[in-house]
Amino acid sequence: MSYCKQFNGGKDKVIFASKEDLAGPSKIQLPESDPAPGLILPNGDINWNCPCLGGMATGPCGVEFREAFSCFHYSEVEPKGSDCYEAFSQMQSCFSKYPTVYNKSGDNDDDELDVEREAQMKVDEEKFGK
Secondary structure, eight states: OOEEEEETTTTEEEEEOOHHHHHSOOOOOOOOOOOOOOSBOTTSOBOTTOGGGTTTTTSTTHHHHHHHHHHHHHOOSSSTTGGGHHHHHHHHHHHHHOTTTSOSOSSSHHHHHHHHHHHHHHHHHHHHOO
16 A cells, blocks of 8 residues: 655655555556747747757857847838848847857758848848849
8 A cells, every 4th residue: 555745845745655556557647748838938928948049049149149039029010020130230240259159060051041141131122222
């Protein structure tokens, strides 16, 4: 026969089980875990702790990254983010100061850079004309 005791004001729970209890399959039902919130929280805020950001929000250019990303996320102009040119420019300037941290050579970086360049060209065209 098993029994349970709580310690430290109910914070800790210790279960004492007999050999018979341990010989059979467990009857304990674990609660369903909450799904990981992802990049955008249910309330629409940015989840800066998301592993999908790869530590960008906390690196040496974390402040610049958060400002640029926040600007883009909350931007309401068309094309989206076209009002964030200065924030992205400051972020890129910071990245160039830390080439070993923000290395441009990697498996998928060429594709990502092409997409970034194309998006930046569109923003520049909208802002400064062709």
